[in-house]
Amino acid sequence: MSPSRTAAPGGVRRAHAGDHGGVHCSELRTAISARVDDERPPPGVGEAVLDAHLRDCAECRSWSERARRLRILAAGLDLD
Numbered sequence: 001m002s003p004s005r006t007a008a009p010g011g012v013r014r015a016h017a018g019d020h021g022g023v024h025c026s027e028l029r030t031a032i033s034a035r036v037d038d039e040r041p042p043p044g045v046g047e048a049v050l051d052a053h054l055r056d057c058a059e060c061r062s063w064s065e066r067a068r069r070l071r072i073l074a075a076g077l078d079l080d
């Protein structure tokens with residue numbers, strides 16, 4: 001057996017957080033921030049998709065929490 005053909009050490013797979021069955025976190029986050037702002041979500045990302053993703057993806061969950069808190073903070077500034 002020749003060891004000349006070695007696979008990439010550490011695995012070839014790039015652990016790229018952000019892909020969940022075809023729905024990308026970046027798309028979801030657009031929808032999340034739209035929802036936080038009481039705006040219409042982008043086409044293709046329904047409430048059900050959003051909720052399912054939030055259930056699966058801890059990163060987006062904390063992202064959405066942050067977005068909500070920022071929104072509350074911004075509302076609290078009471079700019080007039």
Ligand SMILES: [Zn+2]
Pocket residue numbers: 018020024025028053057059060
């Ligand atoms: Zn996500």
